[in-house]
Amino acid sequence: MTEELTDLLAGSRNLVGRSSTVERVADVLRGHIIDGALAPGARLSEEAIGAALGVSRNTLREAFRLLSHEGLLVHEFNRGVFVAKPTAEDVVDLYRVRRALELSALRGAAEASDEAVALVGASVEMGQRAFDSGDWWGLGTANMRFHQAIAGLAGSPRTDEIVRRLLAELRLVFHVMSAPREFHAPYLEQNKEIHRMLCEGRLDEAADRLGGYLDVAERQLVDAFAELDDPRSQAPA
Amino acid sequence: MTEELTDLLAGSRNLVGRSSTVERVADVLRGHIIDGALAPGARLSEEAIGAALGVSRNTLREAFRLLSHEGLLVHEFNRGVFVAKPTAEDVVDLYRVRRALELSALRGAAEASDEAVALVGASVEMGQRAFDSGDWWGLGTANMRFHQAIAGLAGSPRTDEIVRRLLAELRLVFHVMSAPREFHAPYLEQNKEIHRMLCEGRLDEAADRLGGYLDVAERQLVDAFAELDDPRSQAPA
DNA sequence: GCATATTTGTCCGTATGTATA
DNA sequence: CTATACATACGGACAAATATG
Numbered sequence A, B: 001m002t003e004e005l006t007d008l009l010a011g012s013r014n015l016v017g018r019s020s021t022v023e024r025v026a027d028v029l030r031g032h033i034i035d036g037a038l039a040p041g042a043r044l045s046e047e048a049i050g051a052a053l054g055v056s057r058n059t060l061r062e063a064f065r066l067l068s069h070e071g072l073l074v075h076e077f078n079r080g081v082f083v084a085k086p087t088a089e090d091v092v093d094l095y096r097v098r099r100a101l102e103l104s105a106l107r108g109a110a111e112a113s114d115e116a117v118a119l120v121g122a123s124v125e126m127g128q129r130a131f132d133s134g135d136w137w138g139l140g141t142a143n144m145r146f147h148q149a150i151a152g153l154a155g156s157p158r159t160d161e162i163v164r165r166l167l168a169e170l171r172l173v174f175h176v177m178s179a180p181r182e183f184h185a186p187y188l189e190q191n192k193e194i195h196r197m198l199c200e201g202r203l204d205e206a207a208d209r210l211g212g213y214l215d216v217a218e219r220q221l222v223d224a225f226a227e228l229d230d231p232r233s234q235a236p237a
Numbered sequence C: 001g002c003a004t005a006t007t008t009g010t011c012c013g014t015a016t017g018t019a020t021a
Numbered sequence D: 001c002t003a004t005a006c007a008t009a010c011g012g013a014c015a016a017a018t019a020t021g
Helices: A002-010 A021-034 A046-053 A057-069 A088-107 A114-132 A136-152 A157-174 A180-199 A203-229 B002-010 B021-034 B046-053 B057-069 B088-107 B114-132 B136-152 B157-174 B180-199 B203-229
Strands: A073-076 A080-083 B073-076 B080-083
Touching (some): A021 A057, A046 A057, A057 A073, A057 A080, A057 B057, A088 A136, A088 A157, A088 B157, A114 A136, A114 A180, A157 B088, A157 B157, A180 A203, B021 B046, B021 B157, B046 B057, B057 B073, B057 B080, B088 B136, B088 B203, B114 B136, B114 B180, B136 B180, B180 B203
16 A cells, blocks of 8 residues: 555655755655645655655655644554544634635735735736636635735734645645636635725725625535535545 | 842742643743742853753753743743843833723724623622732732633634733833732723623723723833833932 | 554764864 | 764664454
8 A cells, every 4th residue: 555655655756856855856756745645544654755765754744743733633542543534524624714814914905915916816817827728726726825815914934834734734624626627716806806906996896795795605515525525426536 | 140040940840740841841841930939131052951850851852932922931943942131112002902902992892792791790809809919919910811811702612712922022021010909900991891891781882991001001111111211210230 | 352563752973064263 | 163962864673553365
């Protein structure tokens, strides 16, 4: 069973070249986790992964600690580390924190820098390009960047870091959505609208819009989880 | 120069006995950092600390990663780890995030559990006891617990975790306050008032009160930093 | 339920590169 | 500029806990 993982990760070995080994290992693993190559719940063997990436167990364990604190891995004492497996409650919690931080940033955006506002616009354009080329996962990425940019309006390094962490966890959640297009596409127009309101200084209005849209997205995800747990639906493993 | 640190930490060696070594080491170091035994900016030598606590460098490095992610240590590549040294900008940032999360939790407290509300009351009583016995550092601790309880009204594990992290960083900041009593004491009455409003369901009013009080505290801390940096004041060390 | 194999937790020694006196 | 100290990273070892047959 470790065969597949080993083969999977071996392709990343040549990328390991400079800077801190621990950081690079964490980057590689993070990438494999958020793009689904390492599925939620999968166990990460120290020996197998270490061999696949060509790093020692000590170094690998430090990378595991990093990703555990980012919420992408969970560490069970004397049992190993596993890819985090978010539940419906996690979705609710993630959206609770997002609402608090993103809406607060948007409502206080009168003092935001021009560059921060420009990043919001850039993410909207990126989403449009992804939509035009039918790249639905790219559309999801653009949507992530939109929310990161909204949070960035606060001009707060800690908010940026926290939201980055939340969105990475949310990437894991999105893997339960079987229809990425139908899920992500409707939000492109909403993002455009919110960006417009932002540029016109209608901040409270924009925040209300964003709040409502987060509510809908949350419910959609929770429903998707309920469907998975529900035995009468034909859940594909 | 490592002599003092070694002696300081050696007293904690016997505490190391069960559960995960990494966690225990992190707990010991966290305690020494927030109570000021390890001053901001101090460098933590792997060898010295490892010897003092009787743990290997590998284990110690994992604990360092933990505390770095909590914001209490900063890791400089190829140079080592240092106790975080918050600046005035950090204070502003910390209060920005606190405002967003605590006010949001308070405004939405209509759905808070009875236990969560009770914790707010308990922290107020704890503060009163500390005040009565002249324990000013304990008063600060009670105040921390008050804000943790306010954030806890959201019923969100992630909010709890984030706020815990922010308040630990804030502990570091408080070391610049030379007069803990004058700083912490006025907030006891405010906390009582906010708790009363909370129990009566006057949530928006309570949130406004808390917001104003956070503004004042932030300004007070920023001023304290300005005084330290200002050469015309007789800054001790 | 038990014996065995696997894996984690932790420590040690060491080589190499980097920063600082 | 050299030398020293230290962080980075590796590999091996062993006990303890867990998983497996």
